[in-house]
Amino acid sequence: MPTFPRNPIMSLTAEQPRHELGESYGPDLRLADLLTPELGDLELGYGTAAGDVRLRTAIADRHGVRPEDVVVTVGGMHGIFLLAYLLEGEVVTTAPQFPMTRNAFDTVGASVRVVPLTFDEGYRLTADAVRAQLTPETRLVSLATPQNPSGVAVPPETLRDIVDAMSEVCPDAYLLVDETYRAAAYGDDPVVDTALRFGPKVVSVASLSKCHGVAGLRIGWVISTDSGLVEQLTTAKFSTVVTGSTVTEALALRVFEQEDQILAVRRPWLEQNLLITQDWVNANSELVEWVRPDAGALCVIRLRPSVDLERFRRAAAEGGVRLADGDWFGDEPRVFRLGFGFLPAGELKAALDALAEAVHAAH
Template sequence: MSGLSNALRTDSQEWSGRFPYNEIISLLDVNRPFNLAESTSQDLTVGEILDLDGLEGIRDLKLGYGRSAGAVALREAIADACNVPAEQIITTQGTALGLFLLALEVCRPGDEAVLATPCFPPSRDCLLGAGVSVREVKLSFENGYRLDLDRIEASLSSKTKLVSLATPQNPSGVQTSRADIEKLLVLMKRHSPEAILFIDETYREAAYGDGAVAGSFAGLDSHIVTGASVSKALGAPGLRTGWLTVEDAGLRSRLTIAKMNIVISGSVLDETLATALLRNRESVLAPRRRLLARALDELANWCEGEHKRIEWVRPDAGALCCLRLRSDAFDDVAVSRFWNLLPGHDLQLASGTWFGESDCVFRLGFGYLPPARLGPALSALSAALDAAAA
């Protein structure tokens, strides 16, 4: 772990920052040989993006300020992917910033947000950092992390101004059906008529092989705001380019002004590269989807072989899923020993505690390592299980 992360970890027990401390920050500093902690597919290189159509004149790009709403060409490319008008798009530096801006604008002191967990830590912590009171609805491993509409309904009130969920979810890769989203909208309009439903679709296009890609929820209802980015399915998290789809013109204007005051605009270079990437997304996504399908099959075979020690929830999309150490094979001491043994096996996993789960659960990313390294990484994980259970 780097000196910065180590210092943050050392001080975390006395943490007094506006945003809660979370050990997931270590993923920015540590990258072990068998990194099964990352949730992205393999990273694109700058050269791969520069080889895409549409960047022939990039040397003449002027590095002035961009538009606060985002470059027109980028918004048009996003609109094409989401099947909504380009005027409804606001670009952001990643999906998390979009949710933060949304929380700042739609919530005021005393308002509440309902959040489906487990979730990507910034999805919770940016709400807290914005001063919002958060009511978590914890989805269960036993129920396959499916949306629990009864528990969400019980959390809704006139104070609820924002409901937030991801589909596919991070960390599980489980998708929420259109039917459940429509039922949720009915519940919100009954109990929380002013609330916005934020749907994080970051992993939506990370499908498997030639399987169907779920459609975006953008444009389904005026109370829905969706968010996504080029980070996960397309493998370009370093471009820091995401977006919101916002049908309501007044809210869209407020969000654009909020963005201008916080970051002014996105990087014109990042947005130009992201535009080319989105315009060529099918040619980029197709080989990645084939790799994900093969990797998922390999992981499924490993899970079957380890079924006496491991349980898992098979994902619907994304390069990630949740696994759990079986309670009849690992007591609390063995679970702690498992985590302590991982560095010695060159392994990296994402602890369930980062996402609001127990430390018996971990997120495993199966798309980040090159195909030739996934098998050895899973073998190393079996060796760690052997040692922890001894």
């Protein structure tokens, strides 16, 4: 019987520990930040299958497409699952990756071909590595940029070369690009253009959960300029959840109305916390190493061989430090994902101090 594989990443939804370094997003907004008197008059009926047209317009404007190209979903994972279901067949994807994405492919019974990414190579994806996994039966290529857990981005020229390879080997396949962290640039770093510019076979998936601090709204989207695929996605959404919540869609529209102000606060926050994390890695470089992320609220740390892994895990738990283990994502056991974007700078420093104690205790 089909089922959803269980992954320990579910533990991140449990009670928050003393030092939260496992989360992958920035600080939460409060409901009061979004409420307006007009929302009190909102009628609590069904929405539309594709999503509120004003919200779809806001999303479309930020991607240079039409509102008709956007389907609002219940978080980004809903969109990925619908694509996996509709495009059932051979999937080419990477490892490590966000485990729920791989679960979606496994749940629908897809044949999965994996492009391995490694710490030692900086999690850099090449078009040649993807091309080597493509076959005429490939229906979907699934990538994330920046990646989760590493925060490493796929260069635009690599994406273009992958699209070119797909047009030769599997011209009917789609390239799914998870762009959830695209807007989570550091400080004044430019935001990379959406991959949608590489043609109608590219599908973008993202959400408001990571960059904007409103994971509780459960608002995501799928964007495609292929009208036939959009029609299938809209029907699939209706067949699974009917419509989204009119309340959360209205609140999501408020987020987009305030997006410039929200990101103007978050990008310096992420930059500051990235530098704090970098200083911590440098100060403890005899025991840990990292791959510096390109964007996002997370990075990957690896314990050096002199650190006893099991002793470290026990010491971290005893110190109230929660991390995201690398094997949750299909990475090597000595790797873990560290989320530096969630805590304020002072609390992040305290959490990293506790983490340093655990590392040294296991040396």
